[in-house]
Amino acid sequence: GNSVTQMEGPVTLSEEAFLTINCTYTATGYPSLFWYVQYPGEGLQLLLKATKADDKGSNKGFEATYRKETTSFHLEKGSVQVSDSAVYFCALSDQGAGGTSYGKLTFGQGTILTVHP
């Protein structure tokens, strides 16, 4: 079955530091890949996505590239801010029934990021 593995956290950085959160996956076929962010006490927000190999998803300074050869989708940001402190989830989805939509999501375990001033 499908699975997603994220780097262990928590990750603690100083403001303006470079961020990498590793994510690797196991899946059959050609999944779509996502990064979601969860702020304390809230649901998840879609941060970025990539739907095929070599696609780069980007949003709010974050980016991740779909690497099929290494089955990875690492999240990066060049300069983090205190407001980026949250839990980050990597996820994958294969096709839903009928082949016209995404299927259900498989999540990684989440990585807690804390950014200090």
Place this chain on the structure above:
Amino acid sequence: GAVVSQHPSRVICKSGTSVKIECRSLDFQATTMFWYRQFPKQSLMLMATSNEGSKATYEQGVEKDKFLINHASLTLSTLTVTSAHPEDSSFYICSATGRGYQPQHFGDGTRLSIL
């Protein structure tokens, strides 16, 4: 962007009562809705998938008689935790997706505490 509203955000009730949680898509037609449970500092566990007008599909190990899911319209799904007990206390999150390749959009979650 797509907005999913979940209500209530927090509920505290006595053991043995039933609790209903609503999940609404505010600006799109949600053909599929998902219900998740999240334990502290853990990932999301998918409980069930519901398609509008159909019975929900439950994940292995989730009691369908305990967690009743209704998806009667394209904008509303409800999760009812029946005869709730302290072990049902958790953070419940819904998500919704529409036709075509739309990513899931999540509600803000419901913190359920059973005394």
